[in-house]
Amino acid sequence: MAGAVSSRGCLKIRGAQIRDLLDSKHNVLFDCDGVIWNGETVVTGAPEVVTLLKQQGKRVFFVTNNCTRPRENYVQKFCRLGFTDVAEEEIFSSAYCSAAYLRDVAKVQGKVYVIGCQGVLKELQDAGVPVVEEDNDSSSFSIYDFPLDPDVRAVLVGYDENFNFMKLAKACCYLRNSECLFLATDPDPWHPLRGGRITPGSGSLTAALETASNRKATVIGKPSRFMYECIASQFDLDPARSLMIGDRLETDILFGINCGLATMLTLTGVSTFEEAQQYKDSDSPEKKDFVPDYVVESIADFLQVLEE
């Protein structure tokens, strides 16, 4: 049957089509890495796009799986890269949302055992969620014999450059109690760095712990709905008037679809137009959820329309 029922057609748009789309949306959700910046390099035109959208009455949010910084550091990065008016309240990172989940949704009574970096620890601290103090140099104990904190009620795993066997063994012990929550900040198997390099992501550490504990983690980050629900709990969002813009089909676009948002792929990051087309042409039904409604070369393509 020619012409699918849904508009999820992987449609490359520019000019008037962009204008019509933006006119129909009140909220724009941006992924960060690969959309508005790549590492420490801003995507040309991105700061102007954000400013113009806000000037025209749109609400703008940033939804990132990157859990390596607390929100206040993100604000500094935005400033550094030329975004002049981004407020902390508009930034939703998987670190911030994991802390919010523990405090507001799980309402955890007790401590959290964290495998993570400063970004996550700071957000938990800011949210008032107690954390087990971890000594990165655990040379005083062996992997065969270590103390456990009896107040632990949840395990949270995310990107951790100090990940080691001891942390894996400890987390596995805590997870033997089925009442102990098991959360992961995000599922990304690797993270892109500038220059085409990659580094292992939270997803690879989570996979180790899932295998050890024979349990599945509740994943906070995209494509899970929770980050959207976190935004919606603080701001009034109508999914029909919201647009998700991202560069990773398996996280950003799937996230948008899971939350009932319109979705746009920008080609300044990880996924390619060809990959999107392959998902569109695939016979398998789950792959349809990786197909964006719209595609642009870069969000700078909005400038022409917004400056009119």
Place this chain on the structure above:
Amino acid sequence: MAVSKCTRLSGPLIKQLLDSVDNVLFDCDGVIWRGDEAISGAPEVINLLKKTGKGVYFVTNNSTKTRKMYADKLAKLGFNATEEEVFGTAYCSAMYLKSVCKLEGKVYLIGSNAMRQELEKVEIEQIGVGPDHVSGTQFDWANVALDPEVKAVLVGFDEHFSYMKLNKALQYLSNSDCQFVGTNTDTRLPLEGGKAVPGTGCLVKAVETAAQRQAQVVGKPNRFMFDCVAGKFNVDPNRCLMVGDRLDTDILLGSNCGLKTLLTLTGVSTVADAETHQKSGCPVRQGMVPDYYVDSIAELLPALQG
């Protein structure tokens, strides 16, 4: 044709089974020992089997010991066994890299000193064993200097596993010509004293996830370990018995290689587990149903002594 399976081994059936085989393969943990204690009766069983002229071999997924270390442990616990009769994954991975991967070059090793020693014995040079922590920035370690002679990544049990090692493995494996081998996928490693820690399977999974690649796995239930034994000792699968405590590694290996299989209940799996596989319609799961089971291999003693 319905084949009767998962039968309790008792009475005359025991002698019948033993007479029908020339060689017996034993898993170690949970079968002949638990931690650093022999299972009561196990040394007598092994020693009598050898006395009656059977070949007896030990096949373990545990990569933390060399064959020599296993031979020392066996001797200490009263088993008459030699180094050549032990097949652990430290030794078998080295053989795998040499004979299957036909490796010419170095290995980036996430594993134990035992694995390093077994690699050295077959003249494969490794880098990476021991502690390795991150330093510098994210960008520094993503751009860490790679040794151009590394042609394979091998992952085994490593108590020094760290983010930096995971990162290095990822960088090497970004080259599709670099081979990727794991010793085994067991999720838990049994320790002396009856405890357990996360197993090699967790470390292999971490690397597989980051690299978005599947490892070639050497250990049970992959048939390579049987092929190692059979190649050395001329074992006829039709006249060979596999004795183990895990349905998804030991018994499945036996089934995959056409061996007779005996489950002992002194370790991980239960009869209920076996019956669940048996009742499922799934053909793959039938491979995890043992021919026979005993509470302990000590039950073989009367038939051997008689």
